[in-house]
Amino acid sequence: QVQLVESGGGLVQAGGSLRLSCAASGRTFSRYAMGWFRQVPGKEREFVAGITWNGGRTYYADSVKGRFTISRDNAKNTLYLQMNSLKPEDTAVYYCNAVNSLALSRAITDFASWGQGTQVTVSS
Numbered sequence: 001q002v003q004l005v006e007s008g009g010g011l012v013q014a015g016g017s018l019r020l021s022c023a024a025s026g027r028t029f030s031r032y033a034m035g036w037f038r039q040v041p042g043k044e045r046e047f048v049a050g051i052t053w054n055g056g057r058t059y060y061a062d063s064v065k066g067r068f069t070i071s072r073d074n075a076k077n078t079l080y081l082q083m084n085s086l087k088p089e090d091t092a093v094y095y096c097n098a099v100n101s102l103a104l105s106r107a108i109t110d111f112a113s114w115g116q117g118t119q120v121t122v123s124s
Helices: none
Strands: 004-007 010-013 018-024 033-039 046-051 058-060 068-073 078-083 092-100 103-107 118-123
Touching: 004 092, 018 033, 018 092, 018 118, 033 068, 033 078, 033 103, 046 068, 046 078, 058 068, 058 103, 078 092
Parallel strands: 010 118
Antiparallel strands: 004 018, 018 078, 033 046, 033 092, 046 058, 046 103, 068 078, 092 103, 092 118
């Protein structure tokens, strides 16, 4: 099964930037739409951003629109999330996974299990 490894998180001040990466093992990455999700303790995992298999279409949660940019490099089997103008409410563990190509906000579970995620902490 494909393994997903998220990285790039850290502690940053409000207004700062971070770039997250999601490395996928296996050769099927390029066939799937992919997305980023985040979760804080006690709350359900929520959608952040999605991108089609070829990068031709993207979709964002209203809370991050205009601040975050999702992209991918299929040659490197890697998904990215550029996060700018970070806010304390962006603090969460960030995860990546495949998403429905017709509904980019919906994760699908037959691609890979959820990875360990990467912690993003934004201080005020």
